[in-house]
Amino acid sequence: MYRFVFRPRTRGVKCVVEHAGTWLLIRNTYGHKYWTLPGGGVKRRESPADAARREVREEVGIALRDVEPLGEYFSTRHYSKDTVYCFRARVENTDHQIDGKEILEARWFAPDAIPEERGAAVDEVLRMLETIP
Numbered sequence: 001m002y003r004f005v006f007r008p009r010t011r012g013v014k015c016v017v018e019h020a021g022t023w024l025l026i027r028n029t030y031g032h033k034y035w036t037l038p039g040g041g042v043k044r045r046e047s048p049a050d051a052a053r054r055e056v057r058e059e060v061g062i063a064l065r066d067v068e069p070l071g072e073y074f075s076t077r078h079y080s081k082d083t084v085y086c087f088r089a090r091v092e093n094t095d096h097q098i099d100g101k102e103i104l105e106a107r108w109f110a111p112d113a114i115p116e117e118r119g120a121a122v123d124e125v126l127r128m129l130e131t132i133p
Contacts (some may be wrong), residue, residue: 008099013052014039014121015131016070016088017062022108025115025122026059026097029104036119038127039084048085059130061097071128075120086125125130 014037017024025035040061042051053064066089075082098106109115111129114122 010043010049010083011051012039012082012084012086013048013055014086014125015052015056015067016092016125017056017060017064018088018090019092019094019108022094022110023114024060024062024094025104025109025118026098026106027104029102032119033104034117034119035107035109035115036121037125039121040073041126042085051087052085052087052089059099059103061099062091062095064091066068069123070125073124073128075124082123085129088104088129 001112009111016037020053025111026038027035038056040055040059042048046054049067049069050100052067056062056064070086070088072083073117094108096106099102112125
C-alpha cells in the first residue's frame with residue numbers, strides 16, 4: 001500500500017552475466033517466477049556497480065571483478081519510481097551456486113533462446129544491447 005500511495009524513488013540494478021555467448025538467468029522464489037537477470041536494490045551510499053557485484057554474489061555465488069555499464073531505464077512497475085542501472089560482466093566458467101531462499105533456479109541461455117516467460121527487465125536490457133556496437 002505504501003508504494004501505491006507514495007510512489008517512492010528507488011534504485012536497482014540488473015546484470016548480464018555472460019560466458020561464451022550465453023547468459024545466466026534466474027527465477028526468483030517469489031512473484032511471477034519469470035526468468036530474469038540477477039539484480040536487486042541499490043543500498044544507501046552504494047554505487048550501482050558495487051550493487052550489481054553484490055547482488056550477483058548473493059544470488060548466484062559469482063564474484064565479479066569488472067562490470068561494464070550498459071545504460072539505465074526508468075520503471076514504475078511496482079508502484080515506485082525506479083531507476084534501474086544495467087551492467088554486463090564476463091566470467092571464465094559456468095560455476096554458480098544459487099541462494100535457495102531467494103533464487104528458485106539459475107540456468108545459462110543463448111540470447112536468442114531466452115524463454116518467453118521472462119521479466120520485462122530482460123527485454124529492456126536486450127534493447128540496450130542492440131544499440132551497443
